[in-house]
Amino acid sequence: MTLGSFARRRVLQALVTLLALTLVVHAGISLIPGDPVRALFGFVPPSPAELAELRARYGLDQPYPVQYLSYLTQLVQGNLGVTISFTPQPVKRVVAATLPTTAVLIGVGLLLQLTTAYGLTVLSMLRRSRLISALTWWVAVVATAAPVIFTAWALRSYFTRGYQGLDWFPYPFDGTAKAYVLPLIALVTMLTGPVVLLFRSELLGTLRSTFARFAMASGHSDLRIVSVHAAKASAGPVIAYLGASLGYLLTGVVIVESVYDIPGVGNLILDSVARRDRAVVVGGVLVISVLAIIGGMVADIVAAAMDPRIRLEGDGAR
Numbered sequence: 001m002t003l004g005s006f007a008r009r010r011v012l013q014a015l016v017t018l019l020a021l022t023l024v025v026h027a028g029i030s031l032i033p034g035d036p037v038r039a040l041f042g043f044v045p046p047s048p049a050e051l052a053e054l055r056a057r058y059g060l061d062q063p064y065p066v067q068y069l070s071y072l073t074q075l076v077q078g079n080l081g082v083t084i085s086f087t088p089q090p091v092k093r094v095v096a097a098t099l100p101t102t103a104v105l106i107g108v109g110l111l112l113q114l115t116t117a118y119g120l121t122v123l124s125m126l127r128r129s130r131l132i133s134a135l136t137w138w139v140a141v142v143a144t145a146a147p148v149i150f151t152a153w154a155l156r157s158y159f160t161r162g163y164q165g166l167d168w169f170p171y172p173f174d175g176t177a178k179a180y181v182l183p184l185i186a187l188v189t190m191l192t193g194p195v196v197l198l199f200r201s202e203l204l205g206t207l208r209s210t211f212a213r214f215a216m217a218s219g220h221s222d223l224r225i226v227s228v229h230a231a232k233a234s235a236g237p238v239i240a241y242l243g244a245s246l247g248y249l250l251t252g253v254v255i256v257e258s259v260y261d262i263p264g265v266g267n268l269i270l271d272s273v274a275r276r277d278r279a280v281v282v283g284g285v286l287v288i289s290v291l292a293i294i295g296g297m298v299a300d301i302v303a304a305a306m307d308p309r310i311r312l313e314g315d316g317a318r
Contacts, residue, residue, distance in 0.1 A: 007301050014293045018286070022075070025285045026068055029278040036060075036084045036276035058084055071282070080286070081279030091283040095265060099287065102264035104180065105253050106291070109187040114242075116188055117195040122227045124196070125203050136196065143193030148252045152186040152259040172261040183256045190252050191245070198241055202234035209233075243299025246292040254288075 037054045038046065055061040059070055074081060080091035124136035159182060160171035173179045207230050254266030261267070265284050272280035 007297075010297045010300050014297050017293060018289060021289050022072070022282060022286060023068065025282050026071060026278065027064070029273070029276060029281050030064060030067075032273070032276055034276055036278070039275060040084070058082075071279075075286075080283035083280055084275070084277045091279045094280060095268065095283050095287055098263055098265045098268045101175075101262060102253060102257070102266060102288075105183060105187065105256070105262070105264065106249065108180070109184055109191065109249065109253075110242075112184060112188045113191040113195065117192045117199060118231070120192070120196050121199040121203065122231065124200055125207070125226045125230075137200070140193045140196035140200075143189050144197065145193075146189065148186055148190040149255050149259065151189050152183070152256050155182045155186055156259060173263070179260075183260050183262060186256050186259075187249070187252055191249060194245070195238065195242065199231075199234065199238050202237055203230050206230040206234045239299050239302055243296035246295045246299075247289075250288050250292050 037051055037058070037060060040054070041050075052061070059067055062070070071081065078092075080095070082088040082090055083094060120136045120140070124133040126133070156171060159166050159168045161167035169182050170176065170179045173183075203226065207226070250266075253264070254269065256262070257264040257266035258270055265288055269281055269284040269288075272284065
């Protein structure tokens with residue numbers, strides 16, 4: 001399979017995934033008990049005329065297949081719908097207002113994860129650092145096993161004032177650089193463990209290869225062999241894993257935003273689920289999913305370009 005056909009196949013898979021995702025989320029929110037229009041009135045009982053007017057305004061008086069097809073039609077035109085409220089706003093604007101905060105968590109989290117995982121893995125593979133190797137392995141195992149919600153809550157409890165902690169970091173989230181520290185630590189802890197274990201396994205296999213033994217015989221230092229030659233040869237499967245785990249990362253972002261009360265897309269989705277604001281939920285999930293799918297697709301293509309075995313495996317699977 002050529003790289004071009006491999007890329008086209010990944011794009012097609014991404015489009016099918018997005019279509020299926022819109023149906024699952026759209027239908028799932030519709031099945032949640034309760035009436036989003038009635039919830040707008042709180043404890044004040046609305047009149048039947050008011051209910052009928054608002055349901056007609058948001059298309060909730062139509063059969064579900066008609067509602068979904070109407071949503072898809074708007075989506076193709078770039079319209080994510082409007083919020084369910086007395087003063088409706090475009091979902092696109094609401095999601096865009098929260099996207100920068102989430103983008104910072106995702107981008108900086110990925111950068112720190114890659115840097116931390118690379119450094120810890122290289123340290124663990126140096127032959128003169130057996131103690132560091134053992135410690136790194138155990139840290140990676142513990143980080144992999146720890147749920148992100150536990151890590152986030154523990155950091156919040158110990159290092160913020162809200163729970164009689166050390167008051168080193170602000171809570172609730174105030175948008176300062178200091179407020180990002182604990183959420184990023186929780187995300188990096190969640191992501192680094194699996195990458196270190198996978199990268200370490202790939203490096204072990206690479207260091208047993210002929211070219212690695214030739215590099216050792218040529219007099220290259222252990223650090224150069226591990227950090228440059230072997231790391232480059234082992235990067236393909238690691239990059240592919242990073243792309244596949246972007247959905248896991250974004251799930252962690254939603255949890256972390258909830259724990260630290262961060263005004264991001266994840267927190268917006270959770271709040272909208274409670275209000276049964278279907279348009280906002282689907283719009284937020286769609287934006288996050290597009291980020292995950294595009295990132296995963298790019299990672300797959302890069303990994304396939306670096307390691308032709310990935311393309312061959314995809315051809316065999318077909």
